[in-house]
Amino acid sequence: MTLALCFLAVVLAYLIGSIPFGYLVARGVKGIDIRTVGSGNVGATNVGRILGFRYFVLVMMLDLLKGLGPTLGFPLLVEAITGRAVPVLSVPVALAAILGHNFSAFLRLRGGKGVATSLGAVIALDPVAALAAAVGFVIVLVITRYVSMSSILGGTVFVMVHFARQSLPMTASDLPLALLIVVLYLMLIYRHRSNLSRIRAGTESKVSFGKRSSDRDGRAWPILLAVVVLLGGASLGASTLLDADRRAPSLRLGSAELTEVARFRTGHQRAGALAFADEGRLLVVACPRYNRLVLFQIDEHDNVSLTNDLLLHGRPVAVYEEGDRLFVLQRPTGDDRHLEAGYWEAFSHAGEPLGSKFRIGWDPDDFTFSPDGRLAYVLTSGRSEGGDESKPAPALVVVSVGDSTEEHEIVAQLEFLEPNDDPERIILSDSGRFAAVVLGQSQTIACVDLSDSTAPVITGRVPLATREVPYLSATPIDDDEILMPVASNRDTLLIPEPPGTDGPLLVTTLPYGSALELVHGRHRRAVGQLPLKGPLNFGTIIPIGLAYSADRGLLAISDRSGGVRLVSFRDQQADSLASAANPTSETPTR
Incomplete structure (x- = not known):
């Protein structure tokens, strides 16, 4: 067709x-x-x-x-x-x-x-x-x-x-x-x-x-x-x-400063999901239009160089680093998507394949890992996408992650059986004991108890809040929080301990404003915006994905045109004190 x-x-x-x-x-x-x-x-x-x-x-x-x-x-x-x-x-x-x-x-x-x-x-x-x-x-x-x-x-x-x-x-x-x-x-x-x-x-x-x-x-x-x-x-x-760095957009938050330090292209149209790896020294970018996975090395001065451009078997929908492995969740492409179940593939930091495909289920949309990395939680759309009744029900699939493909094992499947249930995104709480699953068609959130990994349970459903920015919510366990999604086309990530600021911070894209908006996680108030300029620093871009490396104090933003930006998020006061205490150390320059 x-x-x-x-x-x-x-x-x-x-x-x-x-x-x-x-x-x-x-x-x-x-x-x-x-x-x-x-x-x-x-x-x-x-x-x-x-x-x-x-x-x-x-x-x-x-x-x-x-x-x-x-x-x-x-x-x-x-x-x-x-x-x-x-x-x-x-x-x-x-x-x-x-x-x-x-x-x-x-x-x-x-x-x-x-x-x-x-x-x-x-x-x-x-x-x-x-x-x-x-x-x-x-x-x-x-x-x-x-x-x-x-x-x-x-x-x-x-x-x-x-x-x-x-x-x-x-x-x-x-x-x-x-x-x-x-x-x-x-x-x-x-x-x-x-x-x-x-x-x-x-x-x-x-x-x-x-x-x-x-x-x-x-x-x-x-x-x-x-x-x-x-x-x-x-x-x-x-x-x-x-495009010079001295004209790069910046934003001051307390003693911290956000500054765009690099702007580069993947070489493919539409950069999608992305993730930092190797303690922030590696950035992995999925390009779904051409079924590519592009790896960039980031040195100590925030200079970026291409290290690998991999052609995948399927269309990448999500990427995740666990340990020293890169997991790429994929859907079969073309007519194969009607004939084959989705899968993930694992790669080394150099982009070398580690083992074979591990089949997850029909039409996977998103996945995440438990805090200890032993379990993976994968969302599959099944028959909710396209109405093919021969496919299984949409589900949350729990996988015990082994050291190799042969050691992976599906230990549980939680099916979503209500009309219009189509799971799209999953967010874990801090402890990993609870999850919020976004059901796109019905515009609801399924609250899932993951205390027993072999028997996850839906504990309730709530409407997807009509807000622009997600919000932090307490779970049934003390001192455990979860970032609750909302009915918005923004991508948002949580920085629990941002440098130079007080309290958790939400970084969220403004798709039509070509900017990042930063919101205080507790007070739910905007604290600033970082503009994202288009080519030649004119026009706009449409940001799609976000990733953060606490090790490096770097934000990565992918956009619809296939570009990627790096934004440093560092406590300038702490950096100055560190430099004064160690005057022989080399200060990164940009």
């Missing part, structure tokens, strides 16, 4: 790209066939020459949307229908839309030159480089009034900025986009070959802005080349300057 929908998306993108807006506008406004006047092209440039500048802008925006809409929307639509992300789909969809414009199915394979439609597609694929290209296009157009020259030099700026910002070596997920950009650039030059000849001859038409155009000709090329180089250099310089 996924393959069929992807094929349909590409076909629809071609048909949408084939809509000849220039032809339709000219017919509607003047009743003329734009193919018979001017250059005979149906693009915005020829429409502007014949009908005026405002119609040039109108057709250009409509053609731009032909590239932007399908490239941005069709991959999301396929994911919504199938439940399976196909991020590489954006590349053939973009190419199909552009080819539709250039070789329209409605005009006997005649069309425009694809500039506006290409710009719309690349805005969806690389908005930073597209913005630089758009600025270059406008500047060159104002100087020369040659749309063809502006298009070529704008495309040159895009290529320069995109590849200069690209991390090397390229990952498998980067290569299709890189090839598309090269193909589009070559196509752009090829489709404008006649315009280049007319520019050299001084016969190329110019766009009128309402004033008589000057007699600039091909002699402007040296000036324009300098403009392109300056634009590309300025874009890259701005990127370097605005």
Whole structure:
């Protein structure tokens, strides 16, 4: 089904790209066939020459949307229908839309030159480089009034900025986009070959802005080349300057300070669950779209380096470190998800597999471990997801964790049998004797007593509170607390003993505010926000996952675009006293 929908998306993108807006506008406004006047092209440039500048802008925006809409929307639509992300789909969809414009199915394979439609597609694929290209296009157009020259030099700026910002070596997920950009650039030059000849001859038409155009000709090329180089250099310089650590967002809390110390990419679209390991020297990031597990080493100065990029058998939904092992909970992908139960795999800190798959149950969603690491608690959706009655009921599966796969043993299963029970998340209390299980469809919390690991019991159900931030709640055992989840799309973690502050602290994402909000765990009041800026420190991001290393005083935040940030959370006063007591020690620098 996924393959069929992807094929349909590409076909629809071609048909949408084939809509000849220039032809339709000219017919509607003047009743003329734009193919018979001017250059005979149906693009915005020829429409502007014949009908005026405002119609040039109108057709250009409509053609731009032909590239932007399908490239941005069709991959999301396929994911919504199938439940399976196909991020590489954006590349053939973009190419199909552009080819539709250039070789329209409605005009006997005649069309425009694809500039506006290409710009719309690349805005969806690389908005930073597209913005630089758009600025270059406008500047060159104002100087020369040659749309063809502006298009070529704008495309040159895009290529320069995109590849200069690209991390090397390229990952498998980067290569299709890189090839598309090269193909589009070559196509752009090829489709404008006649315009280049007319520019050299001084016969190329110019766009009128309402004033008589000057007699600039091909002699402007040296000036324009300098403009392109300056634009590309300025874009890259701005990127370097605005991403510099000295401009990193920070937040002061008492004697503690939160400061962004690193910003890097996984090389894959959408970074998801993440966890610190090896006492904070290792960060493990799950990338569910490409079934990858990416490992990063973090040195004593908070410098980050990629150490491994693993292709998993399934789609990772959660990661956890226990002892010296990394456990990755996975769902089978594609049609296998209807045929196979979910499982976990264990890896060393170097990313080496430890044993074989351990089957857990159908459609696992989340897992956690007891404080002593001897038990794992896994949530499985079973028949609650998709309504397949042949699957078992949704359950909390208790696993006795051995030293190897062969020594793991399922010791208990607690089934959720109420209508609309679909377990999604599990949170343990401090002691590990109680758990809160979020049941997504019914918007309730099942309170589970885990005192007897072989016979867990549901002790009650409470509605999922309609609050933005989770809250600490006492359990039936004294001095034992649990972070109660709420009906919010925020991700939240608890720091029981934060550095330099009084009392426990909740760190929670603001998905639509592109920030972290910090809330006092006892008083339930916000104590500050740390902004999370987008590329070039402009725009926003959508944070997804959080992890904290008490050993290193580091927070990690993953985001929907595949990026990760490290934020130091350290008591500056304590660090200063430690440095004064040991002046020979090296102070970490950032």
